Amino acid sequence: MTHSSDSFLDRVPSPVLIGGSLVVLLAVWEGVVRAGLVPELVLPRASDTAVALYGVLANLFSGGTVWTNYRVTLQEAGLGLLFAGIIGFVVGALIAETAFGRRVIQPYMVALYAAPKVALAPVFVAWFGFGLMPKVVMAVTIAFFPVMVDTAAGLSGVDEDADKMFATMRANRWQRFFLLKLPNALPFVFAGLKSAAVLSLIGALVAEFSGGGRGIGILIQTASLRFQLDTVFAHVILLSATAFAIYWAIDWVERRIVFWRKAGFIPTEA
Amino acid sequence: MSVVAYPDPQPGRDAAPGPLIRIEGVNRTFTRDGKTVTALSDVSITVAPGEFVVLLGPSGCGKSTLLNIIAGLLPATSGLVEVGGQPVTGIPQQIGMMFQKATLLPWRTIRENIALPVQIAQGRKAARAAQARVDDLLDLVGLRGFGDQWPNELSGGMQQRAAICRMLVTNPEILLLDEPFGALDEFTREHMNMQMLDLTHRLGRTAVLVTHSIAEAVFLADRIVVMSARPGRVAGVVDVKLPRGRTPAITTSPEFQSYVEQARQVLQDGHSAEMTG
Numbered sequence: 001m002t003h004s005s006d007s008f009l010d011r012v013p014s015p016v017l018i019g020g021s022l023v024v025l026l027a028v029w030e031g032v033v034r035a036g037l038v039p040e041l042v043l044p045r046a047s048d049t050a051v052a053l054y055g056v057l058a059n060l061f062s063g064g065t066v067w068t069n070y071r072v073t074l075q076e077a078g079l080g081l082l083f084a085g086i087i088g089f090v091v092g093a094l095i096a097e098t099a100f101g102r103r104v105i106q107p108y109m110v111a112l113y114a115a116p117k118v119a120l121a122p123v124f125v126a127w128f129g130f131g132l133m134p135k136v137v138m139a140v141t142i143a144f145f146p147v148m149v150d151t152a153a154g155l156s157g158v159d160e161d162a163d164k165m166f167a168t169m170r171a172n173r174w175q176r177f178f179l180l181k182l183p184n185a186l187p188f189v190f191a192g193l194k195s196a197a198v199l200s201l202i203g204a205l206v207a208e209f210s211g212g213g214r215g216i217g218i219l220i221q222t223a224s225l226r227f228q229l230d231t232v233f234a235h236v237i238l239l240s241a242t243a244f245a246i247y248w249a250i251d252w253v254e255r256r257i258v259f260w261r262k263a264g265f266i267p268t269e270a
Numbered sequence: 271m272s273v274v275a276y277p278d279p280q281p282g283r284d285a286a287p288g289p290l291i292r293i294e295g296v297n298r299t300f301t302r303d304g305k306t307v308t309a310l311s312d313v314s315i316t317v318a319p320g321e322f323v324v325l326l327g328p329s330g331c332g333k334s335t336l337l338n339i340i341a342g343l344l345p346a347t348s349g350l351v352e353v354g355g356q357p358v359t360g361i362p363q364q365i366g367m368m369f370q371k372a373t374l375l376p377w378r379t380i381r382e383n384i385a386l387p388v389q390i391a392q393g394r395k396a397a398r399a400a401q402a403r404v405d406d407l408l409d410l411v412g413l414r415g416f417g418d419q420w421p422n423e424l425s426g427g428m429q430q431r432a433a434i435c436r437m438l439v440t441n442p443e444i445l446l447l448d449e450p451f452g453a454l455d456e457f458t459r460e461h462m463n464m465q466m467l468d469l470t471h472r473l474g475r476t477a478v479l480v481t482h483s484i485a486e487a488v489f490l491a492d493r494i495v496v497m498s499a500r501p502g503r504v505a506g507v508v509d510v511k512l513p514r515g516r517t518p519a520i521t522t523s524p525e526f527q528s529y530v531e532q533a534r535q536v537l538q539d540g541h542s543a544e545m546t547g
Contacts, residue, residue: 159373161370161373162375166390167361168341168343168366169390170390170391171390175390179389180375183375260376260377260422
């Protein structure tokens with residue numbers, strides 16, 4: 001007998017559900033535009049977007065303009081993630097572990113967190129020019145927050161009894177940090193890194209919008225000025241897939257490093 | 271069994287006469303939101319080497335606070351605290367401690383968890399060198415073959431047995447037990463209590479255990495220090511003169527029942543004193 005709360009949807013396998021709903025969604029999109037309910041200038045057809053996406057991907061893999069620009073954006077976002085990870089971890093650890101971090105650094109971080117950092121993009125361009133620098137700085141500025149907050153939370157969130165146990169073992173500060181707090185914080189750090197991966201790409205893109213040079217942001221801007229919304233959509237889809245891939249890669253690494261988080265089989269004692 | 275090969279605790283412990291733990295006129299107050307609460311008021315107890323002492327009392331009587339003071343985790347506000355004839359400042363070297371939660375680190379195997387105190391005290395190399403000893407301890411608590419498992423693969427009772435091994439690996443003279451089996455089911459708990467009692471006696475260790483179960487206190491103790499709350503203080507002491515080598519069967523004997531009654535009476539007197547005081 002099936003459980004009464006099992007709805008029809010609970011019994012459909014996920015891939016089928018996602019694939020099926022996507023087909024329906026695309027069909028509705030195509031139908032709405034074809035029927036003239038929405039002007040094509042506002043919303044390109046699904047089919048046109050697919051053609052544009054094919055064009056973008058073909059260009060990307062043949063090493064054309066899309067590739068040269070994609071490479072730049074990827075580099076910005078990659079460096080952004082790297083530095084966001086390092087800075088976020090170090091500042092998070094300082095806040096969690098030192099009085100200086102807690103009393104002096106933390107208030108500034110809270111203020112900075114509340115600030116609309118995207119608005120700083122033109123400032124960074126003014127400071128660092130049109131090259132790689134302002135994009136990476138923007139990406140780091142947006143992306144390091146989750147790493148910092150999650151690292152601090154993970155380091156502080158140690159079980160009270162485990163902490164007491166380390167005290168009774170006469171562990172020093174460093175032993176406590178490396179043998180207890182750091183491993184305990186790892187799942188949090190990875191959660192922060194996954195958020196940072198997505199935010200870093202957004203930061204790079206925002207800086208490209210206001211800073212020129214090269215990058216997918218420039219291609220999006222150009223296509224948008226020419227009312228080629230299908231191309232804009234194609235680039236957005238490309239970037240989404242990229243963000244998803246980075247996210248998934250970090251998750252893959254996490255599952256290997258933080259192996260103990262997988263649900264364990266707990267036998268009951270006979 | 272490998273118990274025979276078990277090394278002696280700190281040499282020279284027989285050389286020090288007198289009590290191993292001495293608490294005299296200890297007070298402990300906490301200040302919260304400007305209000306001062308007395309957790310312990312004028313507590314005096316001594317524990318002789320090899321003795322199994324149980325601190326029994328309701329929640330709020332300060333029994334865990336007292337244990338933490340002996341462990342050096344918490345300073346006394348005033349009074350004398352001595353372990354091994356030395357005033358307690360920081361964590362005494364002679365102690366091993368256990369809590370209600372096993373607090374095994376999930377990223378270490380059982381074996382690595384048990385060797386952790388050795389690693390902290392003497393480094394990674396010493397921890398690797400201690401593996402034979404870890405195997406002995408696993409045998410001792412009936413966990414042979416589980417050393418390479420991960421903590422989350424073990425039941426609660428097995429995790430606590432691993433925690434016992436971890437406590438014993440540095441050969442502490444004094445075992446401080448803060449409701450170590452309080453989170454386990456009744457049957458597992460009874461079994462673990464028996465095992466703990468047997469271990470403590472065979473290894474000649476001194477133990478101070480905290481509980482709020484009267485039956486558990488009588489079963490384990492050579493001496494029960496009954497405590498009462500508000501303020502936390504010693505309400506009385508019950509000497510349990512039941513023979514060693516106790517098994518759960520003893521709990522139905524008249525002597526056992528009479529000790530339970532005695533302890534209950536002291537608890538009640540302490541409680542009514544609290545009500546009228």
